[in-house]
Each structure stands twice: as C-alpha cells, then as structure tokens.
Amino acid sequence: MKSDSDTPLHEAPRDDRDGPHIKRVQGMYDVFDRSGTPSRATHYCAGCGHGLAHKLIMEAVVELGLQDRTVMVNPIGCAVFGYYYWDVGNIGAAHGRAPAIATAISRGRPGTVVISYQGDGDLAAIGFNQAFQAASRGERMVTFFINNATYGMTGGQMAPTTLPGQKTATSPRGRTLANDGYPVHVCEVFNTLPAPLFIARCSLADTARIMQARRAIRRALELQRDGKGYALVELLSPCPTNIGGDSAAAVRFVNEQLEAEFPLAAFRDRGNEAPPPPPRPPRGDLNAYFSEGETATAAPADGAAPEELRLKFGGAGGQGVLSLGLCVAEAGRYAGRCATWFPTYGPEQRGGAAACSVVLAGASVGSPVVDKPQVLVCLNEPALRRYAPELAPGGTLIYEAAVPAAALPELPAAVRVLAVPAAALVAQQGMPKAANTLMFAALVWSGVTGLTQAAALAAIAASLRRKPALIARNREVFEAGIAWCEKNLAR
Numbered sequence: 001m002k003s004d005s006d007t008p009l010h011e012a013p014r015d016d017r018d019g020p021h022i023k024r025v026q027g028m029y030d031v032f033d034r035s036g037t038p039s040r041a042t043h044y045c046a047g048c049g050h051g052l053a054h055k056l057i058m059e060a061v062v063e064l065g066l067q068d069r070t071v072m073v074n075p076i077g078c079a080v081f082g083y084y085y086w087d088v089g090n091i092g093a094a095h096g097r098a099p100a101i102a103t104a105i106s107r108g109r110p111g112t113v114v115i116s117y118q119g120d121g122d123l124a125a126i127g128f129n130q131a132f133q134a135a136s137r138g139e140r141m142v143t144f145f146i147n148n149a150t151y152g153m154t155g156g157q158m159a160p161t162t163l164p165g166q167k168t169a170t171s172p173r174g175r176t177l178a179n180d181g182y183p184v185h186v187c188e189v190f191n192t193l194p195a196p197l198f199i200a201r202c203s204l205a206d207t208a209r210i211m212q213a214r215r216a217i218r219r220a221l222e223l224q225r226d227g228k229g230y231a232l233v234e235l236l237s238p239c240p241t242n243i244g245g246d247s248a249a250a251v252r253f254v255n256e257q258l259e260a261e262f263p264l265a266a267f268r269d270r271g272n273e274a275p276p277p278p279p280r281p282p283r284g285d286l287n288a289y290f291s292e293g294e295t296a297t298a299a300p301a302d303g304a305a306p307e308e309l310r311l312k313f314g315g316a317g318g319q320g321v322l323s324l325g326l327c328v329a330e331a332g333r334y335a336g337r338c339a340t341w342f343p344t345y346g347p348e349q350r351g352g353a354a355a356c357s358v359v360l361a362g363a364s365v366g367s368p369v370v371d372k373p374q375v376l377v378c379l380n381e382p383a384l385r386r387y388a389p390e391l392a393p394g395g396t397l398i399y400e401a402a403v404p405a406a407a408l409p410e411l412p413a414a415v416r417v418l419a420v421p422a423a424a425l426v427a428q429q430g431m432p433k434a435a436n437t438l439m440f441a442a443l444v445w446s447g448v449t450g451l452t453q454a455a456a457l458a459a460i461a462a463s464l465r466r467k468p469a470l471i472a473r474n475r476e477v478f479e480a481g482i483a484w485c486e487k488n489l490a491r
C-alpha cells in the first residue's frame with residue numbers, strides 16, 4: 001500500500017472541496033501520481049463509466065475485507081492507469097492479455113483475489129480467446145468487462161460491441177453487418193461454457209442500474225473471496241467523449257440503444273453449487289512440472305551460500321541443455337535455495353538453438369530472465385558466439401573444448417574460462433548423449449555455484465527416475481567429469 005503523506009499538493013484537502021455529500025472512495029489512493037504529477041483529478045472524462053466501475057469494485061473489495069489480498073490486472077485502454085487509483089496489488093498486461101496474467105497469479109498464489117479488468121476492445125477483440133479460455137478453464141478470477149461500444153482510449157474506433165449502424169471513427173457511415181459483422185455478445189458466448197460460476201450484465205448508466213451493478217460486483221468478489229471460481233461481470237458504460245458528445249447523451253445511448261442490443265441479465269449464479277477449492281499443490285520440485293506430476297525426494301539442504309547466482313546454458317536442441325539447466329535448478333532447490341528455470345526454444349525439434357536461464361537465490365527470485373549471466377555453460381559454437389559477450393565481467397565460462405579456439409568471441413573483463421572436452425569424454429564412456437551431465441560435473445567442480453556433488457547427483461537421479469537404468473551410468477559420467485577437471489584444470 002502506498003502512502004501520500006509526504007506528497008506535496010497544490011490543492012485544498014479533499015474534504016474542503018467535496019462538500020458533505022460525496023463519500024470518500026475507500027480503497028483508492030488519495031493522490032494519483034500520474035507522470036510524477038501528484039493530482040487528485042481523475043484522468044477519466046466527465047461522465048465516463050470507468051471511474052464509477054473503479055469505485056464500485058474497490059468499495060466491494062474493501063467491504064469484503066479483501067484489499068490486502070487483491071491483485072488487479074490492468075488492461076490496455078482507457079483504464080491503463082488503473083494502478084494509479086486502486087490501492088491493491090497491481091500489474092499491467094499487454095493488450096488483451098490480462099487473463100493469462102490473472103491465471104498465473106491465481107494459480108501461483110492461491111488465496112489471492114484476482115481481478116482482470118478489461119474493455120471491449122481489450123477483451124472482445126484482441127484478447128477474446130484468452131478471456132474465453134480462462135472462462136472455459138474456470139480460473140479463480142473475476143473479469144470486469146467494460147462495454148462502452150468503442151475503443152475509447154485510441155479515439156473511438158469500432159469495437160466488437162459497436163452497434164449496427166453506429167458511427168465511429170472507423171465506421172463513419174455506421175457499422176454495416178455485411179462488412180463488419182454482428183456485435184459480439186460476450187456474456188451470451190461465455191454462458192455456453194460449463195465452468196463459469198457467475199455471469200451477469202449490468203449497466204452503469206443510472207442510479208437504479210448502478211445499484212444492480214454494485215450487487216453483481218460484490219457477488220462476483222464474494223466468490224473470489226471464497227476461492228470458488230470464474231466470474232464475469234459485464235458493465236455497459238457511457239463514453240461521452242466518443243459517443244453522444246455529452247454525459248446526458250452518453251447515458252441515453254447506453255439506456256436506449258446499447259441495452260437494447262445487450263440486455264441486462266443475471267445469466268447464472270452457480271456459486272453455491274461450486275465445490276470447495278482443491279487443496280493447494282505442494283510447492284517445490286520443478287521436475288514435477290515436467291514429468292507428469294511425479295515428485296522426487298528432496299535431498300537435505302547443504303547450507304550453501306544464499307547469494308543470487310544467474311546462469312545461462314546454451315547449445316543445440318537434443319544436447320540436453322534444457323535438462324542440464326533443470327538439473328542445476330533442482331540441485332539448487334535441494335540445497336535449500338530458491339530456483340527458477342526459464343527455457344528458450346528454437347522452432348526446430350532437433351538441432352536448432354536451445355538455451356535456458358537458471359537463477360539460484362537465497363530469497364525469492366525477482367526475475368527468471370538472465371541477461372548478463374555470471375555463469376555461462378555452452379555446449380556448441382553458436383551458443384558460445386551468441387552468449388559469451390553477454391557474460392558479466394568476472395563471470396565464469398564453461399564451454400565445449402571441441403569448439404575451435406578461434407571461435408571464442410571477445411570476452412568481458414576477468415572472465416574465468418574452463419574449456420572441457422565433454423563430447424570426447426562421454427564418447428570414450430560410450431555415453432555420447434551425456435555431455436550435459438559431464439558439463440554439470442564441470443560446473444559443480446568449478447565451485448562457482450556452491451552446489452555439492454551430492455545435491456547434483458540427487459537432481460540427476462530425479463530427472464532420470466523414469467529411466468532408472470541411466471542413473472548409474474550418468475553418475476559414472478559425472479564422476480569422470482569431476483576427475484577430469486581435478487586433473488586438468490586449475491582452480
């Protein structure tokens with residue numbers, strides 16, 4: 001929660017200006033720090049439905065006691081600045097992508113009340129499939145869908161909800177069915193899905209309707225409070241700037257025309273029939289996510305140093321680069337650290353470029369993306385050429401020694417370089433595909449990760465548990481790698 005107590009203001013305190021009848025909105029910041037200019041003025045146009053929707057949603061959030069566990073996913077559109085208003089957790093989504101982010105938050109942080117707030121361009125056009133699939137999966141989130149029949153932010157272009165005959169910036173003679181098709185009825189389409197618990201269409205155009213909308217918003221949020229499932233509330237909303245010309249005309253448009261096309265309705269409320277939320281999945285074991293739900297037994301923590309270490313692994317598809325990174329992340333987890341593993345796939349199944357980033361940290365990992373690795377392990381020349389210049393100064397480079405020395409790009413200052421003939425060593429052992437295990441050994445031997453051999457071997461065993469015959473052979477490769485480094489490399 002942010003405080004504005006030390007923010008300089010050039011305006012009179014709110015209570016002096018507002019008079020006795022306007023209730024201060026709970027759950028919203030007092031000052032909107034937009035573009036570094038503290039202000040109490042909203043950026044919404046007079047008569048716009050967004051401000052009202054913001055207020056109703058936050059009132060319900062506060063009344064239900066959800067403020068400290070609510071995350072709002074802000075859209076692209078007029079509500080893009082939502083995070084300057086809502087005093088809850090906020091995150092911004094690319095246009096139409098709020099449902100994917102909401103899904104990640106909802107699944108990754110069970111117990112969070114997740115709100116996806118979207119306009120009709122955002123939800124019903126560019127992001128329709130995302131919203132539809134999230135509803136179809138019955139994600140634990142509520143979508144507040146602001147239908148103002150236009151792309152408000154960008155100047156009033158035609159939206160999927162624009163009415164037949166309606167004039168917009170991109171339909172100056174009016175929307176034609178032959179050219180532009182029919183308006184998209186989001187509630188009705190989502191109402192064909194089995195998973196959603198609550199679907200309602202309300203309006204923000206006059207007091208009686210606003211009271212209905214208030215109840216629907218509250219109900220949808222109650223279902224989130226109780227961890228029940230997906231809810232959609234569509235809010236027909238006036239857009240005076242683009243439709244109507246003034247507030248009164250915009251309200252008339254919503255009441256008389258928009259509502260005729262999009263009748264207000266409580267489509268369903270299955271909240272009371274919803275089963276209780278499933279038990280939270282256990283946190284941990286990265287392998288479980290990639291091995292059909294099996295889990296490995298964690299080796300005890302080894303008390304390794306908790307500093308964050310950012311690593312990158314590169315090579316060709318089929319060389320086991322991604323599994324190598326996964327094993328390192330898993331070994332880090334066994335050592336009691338937080339770990340992320342972030343793969344990058346080329347378009348080819350085999351032979352294309354493959355890379356992954358791993359972050360090991362004592363506390364939680366901020367970003368799994370590694371731009372300047374402290375440690376780089378390269379299994380082939382293209383990866384070496386591509387990633388070595390990105391190494392952090394003072395970092396460590398471990399690379400396949402079969403790559404000609406001339407291919408080594410210019411390196412940042414003070415990089416420690418370990419050339420390891422992994423391909424030749426594993427060929428000698430009759431394990432030509434195990435160069436990744438050998439490189440893992442070199443990485444552990446280098447000491448840069450602080451990982452023990454025991455944690456590494458436990459991670460290898462976990463990753464191969466569906467091919468148990470390979471566990472012992474990879475252990476041999478690993479030990480051969482340690483022995484080779486001991487004999488041939490300087491610490």
Ligand SMILES: Cc1ncc(C[n+]2csc(CCOP(=O)(O)OP(=O)(O)O)c2C)c(N)n1
Nearest residue numbers: 076077078095119120121122150151152153
């Ligand atoms: C990927 C992408 N495409 C297009 C845009 C341009 N754009 C910004 S807002 C907007 C329309 C938003 O309309 P709507 O979702 O109806 O919200 P409103 O502004 O009416 O509240 C568009 C097309 C963008 N920012 N990003």
